[in-house]
Amino acid sequence: MFDRAQFYSDERWDAFMQEAEGKETPFILIDLDMVRENYIRLRELFPYAHIYYAVKANPAVEILSLLRDLGSSFDIASRWELDRLLSLGVSPERLSYGNTIKKARDIAYFYERGVRLFATDSKMDLHNIATQAPGSKVYVRILVEGTQSADWPLSRKFGCHPDMAYDLIVEARQLGLIPYGISFHVGSQQRDIGQWDEAIAKTNYLFRSLEEEEGIVLQMINMGGGFPAHYTIPTHELSVYAKEITRYLHEDFGETLPEIILEPGRSMVGDAGIIVSEVVLVARKNNTALQRWVFTDVGKFNGLIETMDEAIKYPVVTSSTVTGKEGEVILAGPTCDSMDIMYEKSRYQLPLNLIAGDKLYWLSTGAYTSSYASVEFNGFPPIKTYFFDSKKK
Structure with missing residues (x-):
């Protein structure tokens, strides 16, 4: 699993988590202050x-x-x-x-x-x-x-x-x-x-x-x-x-x-966004399988299409309450389509004690997620996006 501190400061992460509280998954959070910073930085450079x-x-x-x-x-x-x-x-x-x-x-x-x-x-x-x-x-x-x-x-x-x-x-x-x-x-x-x-x-x-x-x-x-x-x-x-x-x-x-x-x-806008998702199911395909399948309520068709061919590799982290020894997982979405598998070859690692209902946070997902999401595949609605300014609280 990835250390989210490599991507977001404690202050910024806390702001994201505060905004995520009480919202039904899956959804995207966009920190507008980070977008502002990115624009100003590009203009300066x-x-x-x-x-x-x-x-x-x-x-x-x-x-x-x-x-x-x-x-x-x-x-x-x-x-x-x-x-x-x-x-x-x-x-x-x-x-x-x-x-x-x-x-x-x-x-x-x-x-x-x-x-x-x-x-x-x-x-x-x-x-x-x-x-x-x-x-x-x-x-x-x-x-x-x-x-x-x-x-x-x-x-x-x-x-x-x-x-x-x-x-x-x-x-x-x-x-x-x-x-x-x-x-x-x-x-x-x-x-x-x-x-x-x-x-x-x-x-x-x-x-x-x-x-x-x-x-x-x-x-x-x-x-x-x-x-x-x-x-x-x-x-x-x-x-x-x-x-x-x-x-x-x-x-x-x-x-x-x-x-x-x-x-x-x-x-x-990429780094300014985080997708918050929930684990739907953790399963193994046979009794001796080393890899677990982790099915989440977000997938290729409602925000993560750029995982096609595992091209864009988003950092994925769990909440602070899910820790301990890790094992290899296959990450897949919720739809009735066999293509809805995000990562199978990339050897993502997640805690062994991960269970249904735990949160998964997909970092740096502010770009090409909501705009790529399907309208109603399997009846799932387009992923919601919420906006906040961490410096204007």
């Missing part, structure tokens, strides 16, 4: 960058309102995210339509509401933007190799080869659009900082070749997300990422950098 929070990580109104007031911009993927932000008073100038897979009528919807910054990675999408959002700024997303070193890779489906990106930028100008920049994403929960070095080098090549050969001066680099939350596999601290990435940028672009956009999601 990248003072030259514009922060566009990736709304998909956690689209809760409470989080969006907090980040709005702190001055954040937003990366959005659908008209529903757009409507939510506009309803909160966020101006369209602070929004980027970062999804490269979009319907022509959705592009028109964004354009009619004032959005003028669009991502693309294909000729058909580029033509749709030119038709439905004339004169807009476009940035082309490139494929990045080596994203398998990320816990949640984002390769293949998104982006295009740099040669195609070059052609799309040239065609964007011909179509009356503003060729604005290049974007990339090195993969979510990226632990290899060197992946940014390679991506920035490819971007620099495109910047230089487009200016020299086509007279097109690009103005922006969108570096996406990738910064980590704290799970079971150690990562560098954000300050190390910032130092190295800043060095890479200056090595390729000199002292005067283009406009830089960051799209943090996981690193902004």
